Amino acid sequence: MTKPAILDGSFRDPAGQVHELGGRIFRxxxxxxxxxxxxxxxxxFLTALADAGDLVPYEIVHDPEITKLFPHxxxxxxxxxxxxxxxxxxxxxxxxxxxxxxxxxxxxxALEKDIVLTDASAYNVQFVSSKPIxxxxxSFKPYTDREYWVGHRQFCEQFLNPLLLRAKLDIxxxxxxxxxxxxxxxxxxxxxLRLRHKFSLNILSHVVLPARFQTRARNTQLSGTKxxxxxxxxxKATYKSLLVQLKKWISTLQPKNMNNSTWGSxxxxxxxxxxxxxxxxxxxTEFIQSxxxxxIYDIGCNSGAFSEVALKAGAHQSIGFDFDxxxxxxxxxxxxxxxLNLLPLYLDAANPSPNQGWQQSERVGFAxxxxxxxxxxxxxxxxxxxxxxxxxxxxxxxxxxxxxxGIIEFVDKSDPTVQAMLSMRExxxxxxxxxxxxxxxxxxxxxxxxxxxxxxxxxxxxYKRV
Amino acid sequence: MTGMDDESxxxxxxxxxxxxxxxxxxxxxxxxxxxxxxxxxxxxIIIQSIIGGIAAAATFGALYWAKVKAFFNRIFHKEPxxxxxxxx
Numbered sequence: 381m382t383k384p385a386i387l388d389g390s391f392r393d394p395a396g397q398v399h400e401l402g403g404r405i406f407r408x409x410x411x412x413x414x415x416x417x418x419x420x421x422x423x424x425f426l427t428a429l430a431d432a433g434d435l436v437p438y439e440i441v442h443d444p445e446i447t448k449l450f451p452h453x454x455x456x457x458x459x460x461x462x463x464x465x466x467x468x469x470x471x472x473x474x475x476x477x478x479x480x481x482x483x484x485x486x487x488x489x490a491l492e493k494d495i496v497l498t499d500a501s502a503y504n505v506q507f508v509s510s511k512p513i514x515x516x517x518x519s520f521k522p523y524t525d526r527e528y529w530v531g532h533r534q535f536c537e538q539f540l541n542p543l544l545l546r547a548k549l550d551i552x553x554x555x556x557x558x559x560x561x562x563x564x565x566x567x568x569x570x571x572x573l574r575l576r577h578k579f580s581l582n583i584l585s586h587v588v589l590p591a592r593f594q595t596r597a598r599n600t601q602l603s604g605t606k607x608x609x610x611x612x613x614x615x616k617a618t619y620k621s622l623l624v625q626l627k628k629w630i631s632t633l634q635p636k637n638m639n640n641s642t643w644g645s646x647x648x649x650x651x652x653x654x655x656x657x658x659x660x661x662x663x664x665t666e667f668i669q670s671x672x673x674x675x676i677y678d679i680g681c682n683s684g685a686f687s688e689v690a691l692k693a694g695a696h697q698s699i700g701f702d703f704d705x706x707x708x709x710x711x712x713x714x715x716x717x718x719x720l721n722l723l724p725l726y727l728d729a730a731n732p733s734p735n736q737g738w739q740q741s742e743r744v745g746f747a748x749x750x751x752x753x754x755x756x757x758x759x760x761x762x763x764x765x766x767x768x769x770x771x772x773x774x775x776x777x778x779x780x781x782x783x784x785x786g787i788i789e790f791v792d793k794s795d796p797t798v799q800a801m802l803s804m805r806e807x808x809x810x811x812x813x814x815x816x817x818x819x820x821x822x823x824x825x826x827x828x829x830x831x832x833x834x835x836x837x838x839x840x841x842x843y844k845r846v
Numbered sequence: 847m848t849g850m851d852d853e854s855x856x857x858x859x860x861x862x863x864x865x866x867x868x869x870x871x872x873x874x875x876x877x878x879x880x881x882x883x884x885x886x887x888x889x890x891i892i893i894q895s896i897i898g899g900i901a902a903a904a905t906f907g908a909l910y911w912a913k914v915k916a917f918f919n920r921i922f923h924k925e926p927x928x929x930x931x932x933x934x
Contacts, residue, residue: 499884528894533887566889585893594889608891614898622897 384449389503389742395518401449406441407457407517414454416498416521425493426517434486435514436460436506457517463675463697464750467743468502468538469558470725470733472708473546473635475512476553479505480539482512484627487531491620494523500531502538502563503743507723509697510715526613529622536586537563540626543633544569544587548577550636552705554726561737566591582629638706659833660758661689663840664787666829668693671785673753677701678722679729679779680760684711687722690756699752701727729760729778730768747782755779755786758840762791765812766801772812773820780824784845790817792837814839 384406390398395413399406409417420426421440429435438459441447447456468476479502487497497519504516541564542553549572556564570591578588664686668676674696678687681700691698700711700722711724727733732746757779764770779788791798793812814837821827825843832839 528886528891530884530886532894533890534884536890585897589896590887590889590893592889593892594887597888597892608886611891611895614894615901618894618898618901621901622894 389737389744391738393516393518395498396453399450401446403461405459405461406446406450407438407459408450408453409455409457409518410452411454413518417455417518419522420495420520423493423495425490425495426520429486429489429514433511433513434482435517436462438517459517462506462508462513462515464507464699464723465744466507466699466723466725467733468505468542468563469554469561470727471507471554472705472712472724472726473543473552474709474712475507475510475724476502476539477543477630477633478510479507479512480535480543480630481627482514483535483539484623484630486514488620488623488627490520491523491616491623495520496523496527496529496619497531500535500538509719509721510712510723523616526615527619528608528611528613529619532622533566533590534563535626536590537565539563540586540630541566541569543630544573544583546635546705547633548573548583548636552726558733558736561743567595582625586626635705635709638709656833656838657685659831660686660789660840663829663831663833663842664689664756665693667754667785667787667842668695671754673783673785675699675750675752677752677755677782679727679755679757679782680763681711681724681756682707682759684714684720684722684724686756686758687711688714688718688720691720691722695754697721698723699750700724701729703728729764730770752783753785755783755788757786758789759791759797759838761788761817762795762798762801766798766809769808772816773823776817776820777824780821780843780845786843788821788841788843790814790837790839790841792839795834795836795838817841 384399384401387398387400390396393413394410395416396407396409399408426435426438430437436459438457441456441458446458447453450456468479471479482505483497483500483502487500490496498521499519501516501519504514504519505512506515507513542557545551545553545556545564553564566587570588573583573587577583668690672694676687676690676695676698678684678690678698678700681687681698681702682704684698684700687698687700698721700708702708702711702724703726705726708724708726711722714720715722715724727746733743733749735741735743735745735748737743761772761775761779764775765772776788779786792814793799793802793807793809818827818841821841821843825845827841828844829842830839
């Protein structure tokens with residue numbers, strides 16, 4: 381066998397790394413991490429978490445063919461490959477909140493078993509459909525008497541503060557978090573919170589005061605501040621109450637101003653009448669039953685209605701993408717209410733997630749992340765072609781490059797939505813026509829089937845890449 | 847040129863080196879195995895100490911208050927209830 385590759389993004393932890401080998405995922409445990417892992421593993425706590433669906437199930441590998449490939453590892457674990465990896469800067473508010481609650485719930489259960497988490501990275505949570513699952517088996521260690529909650533600051537930066545940004549100030553966390561990979565610092569958030577927010581005891585104790593102390597410590601660097609080893613620590617009851625209190629608080633956080641959004645009222649909006657939706661659903665059903673995709677991307681998924689159609693027609697999993705913060709919340713609600721294998725994520729298609737982080741390979745970009753078997757791009761292309769001035773052939777090329785099969789809806793210039801987009805600007809799109817759409821699509825794919833679904837010329841195109 | 851003579855450059859480098867050594871001494875002292883992986887941040891540790899302190903004070907206060915209640919209960923010849931029985 382070839383030398384197993386260390387997956388980028390798993391190099392920071394001295395306790396072990398993740399490797400990929402022939403499509404299988406292995407986690408090595410180093411000498412540094414072995415003692416903590418073996419103690420925690422022996423308690424049965426990790427197995428119980430995995431059985432509850434909160435931790436990716438794992439097995440200790442004994443096969444010498446495998447273990448000899450990792451001569452320095454004390455243990456080799458194997459676990460199932462996750463279907464799709466997503467990052468906190470792509471999650472809607474609700475997914476980040478679910479991830480935060482899972483982290484705290486695991487930390488509370490662990491503490492009851494005298495186990496603590498060594499960090500609080502949001503990247504240690506992934507989603508299977510819309511349910512969060514913890515992925516790092518080496519984030520656990522036995523509790524030592526009177527130790528601090530070491531992950532507190534990281535928890536605030538990667539979970540709490542991004543949630544507060546939206547809950548208190550109605551700013552989605554996504555762009556900021558994508559720019560600052562480690563999350564939003566207490567000091568930054570503190571500066572933009574209003575005075576009235578700072579009267580909250582929770583905000584005072586988890587954001588404002590830590591920020592104040594942090595700044596003061598930095599200004600008196602290396603002199604005044606007592607080292608962690610000289611401090612007497614906190615009681616276990618205090619540790620637990622920090623976790624419990626935060627969990628209680630976070631479960632009450634909601635996005636501020638849920639109605640103020642472009643597409644929020646999609647489902648009720650009547651530029652889409654029922655007959656149109658019915659025709660779309662029939663077309664999608666036929667497409668899915670014929671092409672039998674496992675993974676689909678629903679680009680511009682809105683509230684996820686057509687993902688639902690595709691999943692019911694037999695697609696295994698849908699990743700829904702939208703740039704509207706309310707739409708992806710609605711898609712999340714649909715996914716959880718109806719137990720759909722649908723993961724709604726934030727995407728600005730004109731600026732998708734890049735390869736980034738250390739050496740630009742720590743976090744994988746949108747294009748390289750996965751290879752969907754099919755895409756749905758309904759009522760989408762005009763947002764790029766008209767809304768962002770991207771030439772129509774480029775939009776079509778990009779969509780076709782994502783998957784070998786798909787449905788793209790063409791929205792004609794006479795459509796009310798496009799008319800609204802053009803109402804405040806000059807029409808600089810003389811080449812935005814159905815015939816140029818068709819010819820661009822024919823250049824990179826075969827058109828299997830079309831269906832005109834409105835009298836304004838909205839038309840569905842089923843393509844097969846050539 | 848910056849207008850510095852050779853000696854002042856040397857002095858600067860020397861003091862920088864001292865600072866660096868000082869930094870590593872402090873760093874090594876601080877690096878306890880249990881905390882080595884993640885920097886918990888001074889702000890977070892201070893607030894946890896304060897919350898811990900308040901919690902301890904509250905617990906102490908509650909115990910003290912129970913003692914005060916038990917004292918008055920004794921004065922007024924009332925039987926302390928079960929939850930206070932350990933303060934008899």
